[in-house]
Amino acid sequence: MRRGSSALVGCLLLGVAGGGCAGEGASIALEAIQPSALDAHLRFLSSDLLQGRAPGTPGSETAASYIAMQFRLAGLTPGIGDTSYFQPVPLIARTAFAVLSFRAPGGAAYSPDARLESVVWSKDTAQVSSVDVELVFVGYGVVAPEYEWDDYKEVDVQGKTLLLLAGDPGGHVPGRFRGDTATYYASADYKFAEAARRGALGALLVHSPELPYGWDAIHGVRAGEQVTLDRERADSAPRYSGWLIQGAAEQVVSMAGLDFATLLESARSAKFRPIVTDMRVSASVRNEVRQLAAANVVGSVPGNDPELAREFVIITAHYDHLGVGEPVDSDSIYNGAYDNASGTALLLCLADAFARLRPGPDRSVLFLALTAEEPGLLGSRAFIQSPLVPLASIAANVNIDGVNLWGPTEDIVVLGTEYSTLRSAARHAAAEEGLRLEGDRSPEQGYLYRSDQFAFMRAGVPSVLVGHGLDFIGRMPGWGEQILAEYIRTGYHRPSDEYRADFDLRGAVQQGRAAFRLALWAANTPARPAWSGESGFVDLR
Ligand SMILES: [Zn+2]
Structure with missing residues (x-):
């Protein structure tokens, strides 16, 4: 209840300039983003059955089939021609x-x-x-x-x-x-x-x-x-x-x-x-x-506006991880639960949400599950080389790499907002969800350049990485930073980044709802998102 009313207040206060507050349609669509759905996707994608989802392995192929099946279930249009959800990425x-x-x-x-x-x-x-x-x-x-x-x-x-x-x-x-x-x-x-x-x-x-x-x-x-x-x-x-x-x-x-x-x-x-x-x-x-056959998985929700439908907001998450490697504590499967089965799970919920949205978004929204991020943003770079839609028709990229597994927060972190007008989208999204918008807390790490949004940025597409908050409700100040530092030290790119029954996905829902609102704002705003002056990146248009 609280969430609904604060969202309404946010809309009234902000004056709905960009078209981000889609009202009741959005509220119904957002029902697709639930802890239970996230948990089911995350549990499967990070299971030992998928052997860490390294590009070109059977585990990765199984993950790609699962993603395509979920796209089909949600009613997404295949991204490749009329029938296929798979974009081959030869490696x-x-x-x-x-x-x-x-x-x-x-x-x-x-x-x-x-x-x-x-x-x-x-x-x-x-x-x-x-x-x-x-x-x-x-x-x-x-x-x-x-x-x-x-x-x-x-x-x-x-x-x-x-x-x-x-x-x-x-x-x-x-x-x-x-x-x-x-x-x-x-x-x-x-x-x-x-x-x-x-x-x-x-x-x-x-x-x-x-x-x-x-x-x-x-x-x-x-x-x-x-x-x-x-x-x-x-x-x-x-x-x-x-x-x-x-x-x-x-x-x-x-x-x-x-x-x-x-x-x-x-x-x-x-x-x-x-x-x-x-x-x-x-x-x-x-x-x-040796040659590897890998694939990006692509589905879309067509835009509703006859003009704007020719433009695309692309929501991305990489589904690959490191596969099977050197054992640590006799575990050799690098499951990549946080990195990035969690983001893929959220991408699937976002696809479901956009497919349920009535009326649909003005611009078309493309859902892109990327392969081979870990070896160097290869899936996203392959997509930019063969973008399926004209590069100049891509209005924005919203990337997710790592989803909150530790409970609800008071804030939301979005990276890259200083460089484009997507900062307005992020502000609207945070306000509508009653979250405090924060920027990069560890800019010295260069996270903005280390996930797939960067391939889009280099190609001239205004892009953001929707991260999660660190200011956890009911926890001591600094607890979030501590949890994340602990993950970087003991879990990041290690077999211990694996599914746990005690994940608290309420914060993941917050992150997903904010990502949905941000992407919807980008899809509905009459003026296309654009780079701001000092970004250092060239606008395509
Ligand atoms: Zn990642």
């Missing part, structure tokens, strides 16, 4: 066997340990061998005109191996970048791509102990089999890439007669210029390759 899996060594001018040599000190891979299908290539230190390896920053200056790095610092200079250089908030320039993908565009043969990132992610996290993701799109852009990475722990980088640099602390200091200045060392690098990478 390649490579296992790299790498040998890396450094040689000083005097002849001294050093090979970092391939488990504890380094990890090296190649996107090439063919074997990569290079002998005695020059090593060049390029600072952060960032070229960002908007921050008046260029680490490369005009120095030619063609055919060289680059040594780069992780992160961006923001935390160390007052007034540049966004302080401790990570920008896109802090991402490894950006650095490797920039190195490739400059013709570098190899790029090695330095893992500093200060980074918010540990060496095990890097090694866990980058060692062993790596999955990429079958048709990866040639300039997405140099012929070989890798990471070194800082101790290994210090060793290499000192063999070159340089001091790592001094290099670090010089990299924190806009005047920095690449330093060509007299160290030589030899690298050899051989790949074992």
Whole structure:
């Protein structure tokens, strides 16, 4: 009862400018988002039967069939032609066997340990061998005109191996970048791509102990089999890439007669210029390759307005996880209950809700369950490469990656609202649900760039990630932060991220209702959502 009346008050106060308050129709549709429905989807998708849903495995196929079946049950239109809910996403899996060594001018040599000190891979299908290539230190390896920053200056790095610092200079250089908030320039993908565009043969990132992610996290993701799109852009990475722990980088640099602390200091200045060392690098990478067949699952609710129906709001959640891997406490199934069976469960409830909505949304709403997010947003990038609908007709992306499993909150966290007019949608949604709207609480983690909304952002689509609140009702202040930190430490990307009978899904319902209202606002607002000036992303229109 309370929820209904506060929603009504929210609508009256806000004046219903964007068309977000759809009134009774929305209330009836929202009945689809219930703890029982969420629990049923979550229980199945995160069960051991699905073996952790790694792309290209039978478990993943079963998950995709289940999602398509739920779309069909809800009455969604198949997204592909007239009959199919599946968009094929061809992938390649490579296992790299790498040998890396450094040689000083005097002849001294050093090979970092391939488990504890380094990890090296190649996107090439063919074997990569290079002998005695020059090593060049390029600072952060960032070229960002908007921050008046260029680490490369005009120095030619063609055919060289680059040594780069992780992160961006923001935390160390007052007034540049966004302080401790990570920008896109802090991402490894950006650095490797920039190195490739400059013709570098190899790029090695330095893992500093200060980074918010540990060496095990890097090694866990980058060692062993790596999955990429079958048709990866040639300039997405140099012929070989890798990471070194800082101790290994210090060793290499000192063999070159340089001091790592001094290099670090010089990299924190806009005047920095690449330093060509007299160290030589030899690298050899051989790949074992296999093809994987994966798929995105797509269904839609057609728009009601004859004009606006040609535009699309896309609601996304990745359904893949890490599959079966190294056992932890004798459990080898990485179930990914929170990450992201929970988001997929919510996507299914949202699809059901939109299918029940009368009258329907003005714009069409596409429901997209994405594969292969974990290896690098591959499902969303494949969708952007072949978007099924014209890219310029995509009005907004609303992504869900992780759903509240711990009870009701007073707030709701939406990431990315500072960059587009979807901030109004988020404000309406929060007000209608009686929730306090919050932004990113740990911007240094760069979460905005780490899930599928980022593939849409890069393609020019105004996008948000609808997270969940952390201010739990009836709990001590700070309890939510503690729970999440505990999850990151003991559950994230581990077999223990699994279904528990004591999940409290009332907060998930809040999150789902807010996501529904946000997406509905985006679908019904007469003026299309748009980027705001300082987003750094180009609008498609
Ligand atoms: Zn995820």
